[in-house]
Every structure is written in C-alpha cells, then in structure tokens.
Amino acid sequence: MSKPEVVAIGTDAGSTTCKLVAVGQGGEVLGSRLEATQPHIELQVGELLGQLRSELGVDGPVPCVATGYGRKLVKDATRSVTEITCHARGVFRDLGHGGTLVDIGGQDSKVIRLGNNGKPVDFMMNDKCAAGTGRFLEYTSARLGVPIDELGRRALSTDREEPITSTCTVFAESEIISLLARGVALEAILRGLHRALVGRIVAMVHNVGLTPPLMLSGGVAHNEAVRALIEEATGERVLLPREPQLMGAYGAALLGTEGKSAA
C-alpha cells in the first residue's frame, strides 16, 4: 500500500518550542515534529523540515505555511500567517465549532473569538508581560525545583491556597521565596501561582466576551490546574483539541492545503 501523499506542511516557530505538522489531502495529520526552540530558527526549521520530508517520502515541492514569532525566518515558507488565524483554523478543524479559544503559549497568550464558520472575529493578546504566559510557570518551576509537567498535578493536590499578590513574574519570584521562608506549603504556593496566571487569562476572556464553548490550545493546555481553575472561574467546561500544542502548525498546514484564502 502506498503512503498517503503529503499535501502541505505547517511550521510554528514559537519562542519556546518549534512545531511542524504535515497533512494529507483530507487534512489528516501524517507526521509532526516538536522540540525546544534553538537560537538559529531558520537552521532548525530547515533541519526539521528535511527530517519530516524524508520520513514521509516527500520529494517534490509542497506548500509550506509558517506561523509563530519566527515565521518570517522560515526560508522554505510559501506564505506566512499569524498564530491567531492558524490556531483558529487548527482548533476549528479539530473540534468543529466556533466559540472562545484561549491559546497560552510560551511567551504570549491570546484569546480569540471564533465565529460559527471558524473564522476569527476578534482577538486580544498579552505579549508585553510574561505574567500571563507559559513563561510564568517555567520560571517558577525552575525556582521551586518542580518539573514543569508536575506543576498542575501538585497544585491540585491541595485545597489550601496561598494568594500571590505580585502582578509581575520577577516580583512573584521574590514573593515565593519569602513564602517558602515562612514555611508555607509548596503545594499551596503552586495553587496560588496558577490562580494568578488564570486570573489574567480570564480577564482577557471577559474582555473579548465569553462565547461558549471555551477551548484551550498551546503548550500550557497540558497543565490540569490551569484547566480546572479556568473552569472554576468561568463556570464553563474547557474543551481541548487532540494535540493542543500542535494547533498552530496544524492550522498553518491546513491553510497550505487551501491555497491563498485565509482561515
């Protein structure tokens, strides 16, 4: 049986991770790559593209749509599209309806309102302050010595919660240190930290206006405490696409299959 043909590839070179997705004629995922972003994005994407092409046996040219902060650096891209449109496209394809999409990435977070046709109608971004982004969790995970993928579980393992009042990642760090020095339980601090992050995200959701359902994409979607606390704060169940972290690259690839028209 011959391999299904790759019709388009999407690349999402973000500030923290670099993602690639290859799709076939029906928009099905045929292969993907995900690794930490390296300083030379253009070389890294080139390398990953090469790997993906040889793994899937792609010889000829296929459309390659680039998104993410490094999108302009992708030499092989036939087109570049913002993450707003790509995440919207990817999630709509996977979940099949409009609503409010929250994408929490490594260095920014966005709330996108999708119309019933899946096209973005409005968005809001936080890209000036690390406090509402994945960087906030990364930073504190390093400081507290808790692996990043355990953060959410440990935060949910307690009912006690220590409020973190600093609105800034850097100042929150000093606050954590003094809380630890006072003997406050680590889990309670973690829960407070998640609450602080979620508070910022939910404020953006309300700013754009919450149209249910609420959907979550980006690397932070894997964190169960973020999901649980968003649900608690909004009273809405949070829906996840199958691969939240790949949604940008997936949406980019889907756009590649459609030629020029966006979303």
Next chain:
Amino acid sequence: MTETTPLSHYVRSSRLDYQLRYELLGKALLRVQRWRDQRKLAGLRPREDSVLNPPLRCVAYMKEMMSRHYLEGRYANGVRKVAWVTSGAPAELLKALDFFLIYPENHAALCGVRRKAESLCEEAEHDGYSRDICSYGRTDIGAMLSGKTPAGRLPRPDLLLCCTNICQTVLYWYRVLAAHFGCPLILIDTPFLYHEAEAHQVAYVQRQLEEMVSVAEQVAGRSFSERSFMQVVDHSRRASELWLEVLNRSRHRPAPMTAFDGFIHMGPIVDMRGDPETTDYYERMLDELDERIRNGVGAIKEERYRVLWDNLPIWYKIGDFSKWLGGHGVNVVASTYTYAWGELSPMIDPSKPFESMARVYLHPILNRSTGHKLSSMQRMVDEFHLDGVILHSDRSCKPYSLGQIDQRDHLVQEMGIPALLLEADHNDPRAYAEEQSTQRLEAFIEMMEARA
C-alpha cells in the same frame, strides 16, 4: 531645573536681517525650491515597485508654506511679536493683532517625523521631567532646554496662549514655558462637555476671550480691531470648510488620499488657519483630489480594505505604515484626528466672532465625552464605507486614549467589523514594539480578509 537654564539660543534679529534673509532671499529660495519640486512631482509616473501612487503634486506648495513659516520664525524676534499657542487655542484673536504664532505641538510633530523626538525627550528627562509626561511636551521642553531643533531656530515667545480644550497637560507645560521665558501666559479654561455646550458655558469662555484682548494688546503694542478679527475668523471658517471637503473626498472608492497624507497636509490648517494663503492651498488640494477622482486614481494602487485611524498618528512610523499597509491593500482613508480641524467649521460665524469662537473652542473631540467620539467613529464607518478600525492607544495622550477599550468593543459588537487596539506613542519610539505591532496588524488584516 528649567528656570536656571540659559536663554542664549534665542536671539533677537534686526529688521534688516528679517528683510534680507527672510523677505528677500529666503522667500525667493523657497520659491525656487518649490518650482523644482513641482517639476519633479509633475514628472513622476506610478512606479512598478511601489504600492503607492505618486504623491499629490500640491505637496510642493505645502512644503514651501511650512518652510517659510519656520524660516520667518528664525528671524521674527525683534521684528514681530511672537506667541506660542496650543493647537486648540483661539489663535484668530492673536492673528488679528499680527502676532507671529508658533505651535509647539506642531513643532514636536516635526521633530517626530524627522526622528529627532527621542533625543529631545531625553534632554527633558535628564532635566527631571518624567517619562509619563506627554512626549509632545517632553520633545518641546527638550528643544527649549537644548536649543536643538530641526527647524533651525525657534523664536522666543512674548506671549503664551494655552487652552485646556485638549488636555490638562498643556496647562502645566505652559506654566513651565512661562517660568522659563518670563512672559505672560493667557489661560483659556474650557469646561468639559458631556453633551452640547450650555449657554452659560459658551458665555464663560466668551468672557475669557474678551478679557484676553487687553493683555494681548499690551504685548502687541497695538489696539485690537474687531473688523480684522472678523476677517481672520472668516478665513479660518473658509479654510476649515475646505479642509473638511478635502477629507470627505476620501469617501470615494478608491480614496484619492490616505489619512497619512492627511497627517502631513494638515500642517497649514493647524499652524496657519486664518491666513488667506491657507484657503488658497486647500482649494488647490481639492482640485487635485477631484482630478484624481475623475481619473479613478487612488492613493494606493490596490485598495482592498478601507480603515479608520483613531488618535494621533505615530509620527516616526508614518512612512513605514503607509507603505506597509498599502502593500497589504489597506488604505487608511479617514482619521478622527485630522477630522478634528474640519468638523467644527459649521459653528464658525464671522458675524459673531467672540461667541462663535467660544463655541468652536469648546467643542473639540478631546473636550467631549467618550460616547461622542464613539458615535463619530460609528458615523465615519458608515459614511466612508470602512472595513475596520485601528485605534492607536497612545501612551502619551491620555484624553484621546481614554475609553478606547470600550469604543473598540462597541465597534466590534455593534458594527461587526474588526477593530484593533495598537499600543504605541505618537512621538516616543521607545514605547513602540515593532514585532508585536506587526503581529497585531497582520492578524487584523487577516480578519478583514476572512470577512471579505
């Protein structure tokens, strides 16, 4: 601080200097320069590699007018009485007394366009002025302290006229100027309008205008003539009407000019309203726009989306923005900012100069409620057939930026069009983030594309 810095970079000129360097040589040279520019502009054809059509030919006249204005300023001290005035000040009164007027805000914008504002702001900051102060204020105070200006040299004021109808910043700024220059400051206080002005509010401002005459006469050393005041007001009215017509020409598709053109061509209506040549200038501009409309020529080659700009321009990015947006098929066809100098023209009545000036200077967009601005924007979306709105959230200009978050939401929800809040500063490039702004603008364009 400011009081102790020397005033040595402000020099008095002799009448001879003024006659020779400005009246004779300067004017002649600028005329020759204008002829050259005209020839060059007349020969321009649309270029393959440009997303914009060639600039309006009348720009040669505007360059001449503005250069002449600043050149006269260099030699004005000692020859004409000089007043520094805020952009929304009742300048017609001073024009009637033959004052030479400098608009520090316009000067600061000039510094912004020439990318000199940042270093001038730093001069002010080194002297203790906070970065939170409006960058127009910091730019001008920096220029005042250092004597550095792309205009060559500014004349020292004999009088200051400050009207609070745009913000309260100007009040403190002009007090600094008054302390620095040791000259009289006239303050016109305009109550904030939540609705149309009440009769007592108009009377209150009118009384201040009448009272300022004696101070201005004293500084001018001549007596005020109501007849010449009426004449100046009449010129102002005509110029504002023409300016409004100029802007409204962009209702045509494709629009014959962009709001970025408007930002540049507004120099005369801000700095020289009340002068007959300003009227001539906008008549010329209108003719050229009509010619473009007849020939179906737009400001940008391919106008796919039509957009409204709210708030001040980002002066140091004007050229980049107009090319970048033009390249994406976006024509910013209207702006609330340029409109502010035209929309009040129906209120100007030269037969009642004091009362109508009081009314006009009470009603600028910044002296009115945020709801009023929202309805103006909604009207413009309809009248100019717009596909989206860019709201520049200007770190410096608090009164203009206040309410934008709600205004944006209303535009999106009630008019169903994309609206973008773009954070920057009109004169201080340190408050502008290139990558983030581009990302937002691209997403905004993609949303218009998705709606099309």
